[in-house]
Amino acid sequence: MESLSRLSDILMAHTPGSGTFDTAWPRLFLIRSDQPTEPMPTHYVAAACVMVQGAKQVLVGDRLYAYRGGQYLTVSVDVPATGQVTLASPDKPYLCLMLTLDAALLGDLILGLEAPPSGEALEASLRVDEVDERLADACLRLAALLDRPRDLAVLGPLVEREILYLLLQGEQGRRLRQIATADGRLTRVTRAIRWLKDNYSRPFRMAALTEAASMSASSLHAHFKAVTLMSPLQYHKQLRLQEARQLIFMQGMDAADAGHSVGYDSPSQFSREYKRLFGAPPIRDAALWVQNREHFAIAEAVS
Incomplete structure (x- = not known):
């Protein structure tokens, strides 16, 4: 073409x-x-x-x-x-x-x-x-x-x-x-997404989410998953874990500090959920960053 x-x-x-x-x-x-x-x-x-x-x-x-x-x-x-x-x-x-x-x-x-x-x-x-x-x-x-x-x-x-x-x-x-539908279902899901992004380091609260979206819990869960391919709780976890990985790769933060920064009180829970999403524990990614920081900076810039 x-x-x-x-x-x-x-x-x-x-x-x-x-x-x-x-x-x-x-x-x-x-x-x-x-x-x-x-x-x-x-x-x-x-x-x-x-x-x-x-x-x-x-x-x-x-x-x-x-x-x-x-x-x-x-x-x-x-x-x-x-x-x-x-x-x-x-x-x-x-x-x-x-x-x-x-x-x-x-x-x-x-x-x-x-x-x-x-x-x-x-x-x-x-x-x-x-x-x-x-x-x-x-x-x-x-x-x-x-x-x-x-x-x-x-x-x-x-x-x-x-x-x-x-x-x-x-x-x-x-x-x-x-x-562009001012009060459509997608707009309400978007309000829920905005609340999650603004509060990802805080504990997940479905009641606050339904209030932000002006939807019932069952309706929000169904429409949220249809659009994002994740439940609200899964979305919240991914926001936390992705932000932690960014802190490790882009700022060289160690695994424990990264987990704490995104709201995890338990290092073991953070490591377990991080490994489940990314396939390896955060301590491994922290070591990889030290070895390949320039390469990861390029990957982050175009991801």
């Missing part, structure tokens, strides 16, 4: 090496990796990630999503995940264009579209689809505006709206519509 080939040239010009790079457009980020990475804990936000070249896999709950150049990943709510670049090289790096999704912009667009059938069930927050020529061309034009700041200020909003419109018209349109 010619548009993706030209888009890869722009991304290469704007990414001096491996990492995630801000741009002059507030919701647009460019991601590059010159080599495959280790699996790294991360936290996905609502976004569309257009893979230009290379390949990556993302583990959410017990479901693995793999996507490659010419495909894109949409994420409808914030979810803890494990990301890994699986195909990249210095000659042909992994390249990705990420556009975070603004609920207000989506809502404004939806007002002009035909209303979907009511009562649609919530779907898993992640989905992989093929990039078509129209979407690739719109992404190319937005990225090309980065070299023309005056044009970006005027044309950027129009091209972003076009990209969102194309996403809404695609297979994942129903999922993205739910982001």
